Amino acid sequence: MAQDTVAVGDASLWRHADFLKLWAAQSVSSFGARITREGLPFAAVMSLGAGPGQVGVLAALSMGPSLLVGVFGGGLIDRTRRRGVLIAADLGRALVLASIPLAAWLGVLGLAHLYLAAALVGGLSVAFDIADHAFLPILLRPDQLVDGNSRLAATESAAEVGGPALAGVLFQTLTAPIAIAVNAATYLASAAVLATIRAAEPAPPPAPPGAAGHPLSDFLAGLGAAMGDAVIRPILLITTLSSLFGSFYSALYIIMALKVLGLTPAMLGATIAVGGVGALIGAAAAGPAIRRLGVGPALVASGVVTGAASFLIPLAASPGLPGGRWGAMAMLMGAQLLGDSFGTITEIAARSLRQAVTPQALMGRVGGVFAAAPGLTAVAGALAGGWLGGVIGPQDTVFIASAGVTVVPALGWFSALRGRREMVEIDA
Numbered sequence: 001m002a003q004d005t006v007a008v009g010d011a012s013l014w015r016h017a018d019f020l021k022l023w024a025a026q027s028v029s030s031f032g033a034r035i036t037r038e039g040l041p042f043a044a045v046m047s048l049g050a051g052p053g054q055v056g057v058l059a060a061l062s063m064g065p066s067l068l069v070g071v072f073g074g075g076l077i078d079r080t081r082r083r084g085v086l087i088a089a090d091l092g093r094a095l096v097l098a099s100i101p102l103a104a105w106l107g108v109l110g111l112a113h114l115y116l117a118a119a120l121v122g123g124l125s126v127a128f129d130i131a132d133h134a135f136l137p138i139l140l141r142p143d144q145l146v147d148g149n150s151r152l153a154a155t156e157s158a159a160e161v162g163g164p165a166l167a168g169v170l171f172q173t174l175t176a177p178i179a180i181a182v183n184a185a186t187y188l189a190s191a192a193v194l195a196t197i198r199a200a201e202p203a204p205p206p207a208p209p210g211a212a213g214h215p216l217s218d219f220l221a222g223l224g225a226a227m228g229d230a231v232i233r234p235i236l237l238i239t240t241l242s243s244l245f246g247s248f249y250s251a252l253y254i255i256m257a258l259k260v261l262g263l264t265p266a267m268l269g270a271t272i273a274v275g276g277v278g279a280l281i282g283a284a285a286a287g288p289a290i291r292r293l294g295v296g297p298a299l300v301a302s303g304v305v306t307g308a309a310s311f312l313i314p315l316a317a318s319p320g321l322p323g324g325r326w327g328a329m330a331m332l333m334g335a336q337l338l339g340d341s342f343g344t345i346t347e348i349a350a351r352s353l354r355q356a357v358t359p360q361a362l363m364g365r366v367g368g369v370f371a372a373a374p375g376l377t378a379v380a381g382a383l384a385g386g387w388l389g390g391v392i393g394p395q396d397t398v399f400i401a402s403a404g405v406t407v408v409p410a411l412g413w414f415s416a417l418r419g420r421r422e423m424v425e426i427d428a
C-alpha cells in the first residue's frame with residue numbers, strides 16, 4: 001500500500017495549482033522531447049552528412065540509457081527529492097542541447113558531439129520520467145491518479161501529433177543547430193515552471209545500512225518489491241514481454257510500410273499521425289473505462305484489444321486487398337487508431353495502479369526496474385525481429401509479433417489484476 005499522499009484543495013484537478021504547474025512543465029517538455037527526437041538526426045544528416053549507419057548509431061545511443069539509468073538511477077532518485085531531479089534533468093538537457101548550436105557556431109560540431117549529446121539527453125530523459133512517475137503520487141491522492149495520468153497522456157499524444165510537424169517547420173525555417181537551441185529553451189521553461197511548485201515533499205527515507213549508494217542493491221530492492229507484490233508483478237511481466245514482441249515492429253514497421261506495401265514517406269507520416277489522434281481518444285476514454293470496468297480488468301481488456309488491432313498490420317499485405325496501397329494505408333491507420341487508443345488506456349491504468357500501490361520509499365527503484373527490464377527486452381526484440389524478418393519475411397514476423405502482444409496482456413486475467421477494481425483496496 002502506498003504511503004499517504006499530499007492532496008491540495010478540491011478533487012477537481014483544474015483547482016489543483018501544483019498539478020497544473022507539473023502538467024504545464026510536462027507539456028513544454030513533451031514537445032521539446034519530440035523536437036530532440038527529430039532534431040539530432042536532422043542535424044547529423046543536414047549539417048554533417050551522416051549516412052544510415054551513423055544515424056542508426058545515434059538512435060541506439062539515445063535509447064540505450066534506459067537500461068543503465070534504470071539499474072543505476074532508481075535508488076538515487078529514491079534518496080533525492082523528486083522535484084529536484086526533475087529540475088536538474090531539464091537543466092541538464094538544456095545545457096547539453098545548447099552546446100550543439102554553440103559548437104556549430106564555432107565550427108567544431110562533429111558526429112562524436114552528437115553521439116555524446118544523444119546519450120546524455122537520453123539518460124536524463126529516463127531519469128526525468130522515473131522521477132516524474134514517482135512525484136505525481138506526492139501531489140495527488142490515489143483516486144486522482146487516473147485523471148492526472150490521463151491529462152499527462154493527452155499532452156504526450158498532442159506532442160506526438162504536433163511535435164514532429166513543429167520540428168519540421170523549425171528545421172525548414174532555421175538551420176538544424178539553431179532549431180535545437182529552441183529545443184533547449186523548452187527545457188529551461190519546463191524547469192522554471194517546476195521550480196514554482198509549492199507542495200511540501202516528504203524528506204527521502206534513509207537507505208538501509210550497508211545498501212546506501214550500491215546500484216545492485218538498489219535494483220534488487222526495486223525488483224523484489226515489484227515481483228513481491230501480487231498487483232505490480234503481472235504489470236511488470238506484461239510490460240516486459242510486450243516490449244519484447246512490440247520491438248519487432250521497430251525493426252520491421254517502416255520496411256513493411258515502404259517496401260512491402262509501397263507507401264510513400266508522406267503516406268507513412270500521415271498514417272503515424274493517426275496514432276497520435278488515437279492516443280488522444282484513449283486519454284479521454286481512460287477514466288470512464290477504468291471507472292466502469294475496474295482498473296485491473298480495464299488494463300487487461302484494453303491490452304488485449306491493442307494487441308488484436310496490430311493484426312491489421314500484417315493483414316494489410318494480404319494478396320488481393322481492395323484499394324491497393326491506399327487500402328493498405330487504411331488498414332495501417334486502423335491499427336494506429338485502435339492500437340494507440342486502447343494502448344493509452346492500458347498505459348494509464350498500469351501507471352496509475354503502480355503509483356497507487358508502490359511505497360513512496362521505493363518509487364524510484366521500482367521505476368528503475370520498469371525502465372531497465374523493458375529496455376533490455378526492447379533491444380533483444382529489435383534484434384530478433386530484424387533477424388527473423390530476414391529469415392521468414394517481414395509479414396510473417398509481424399504476425400508473430402501481433403500474436404505475442406495479444407497473448408501477453410491476456411495472461412493478466414489469471415493474476416490479481418482480474419479482481420482489482422479500485423486503486424487502493426479498503427479493508428472491510
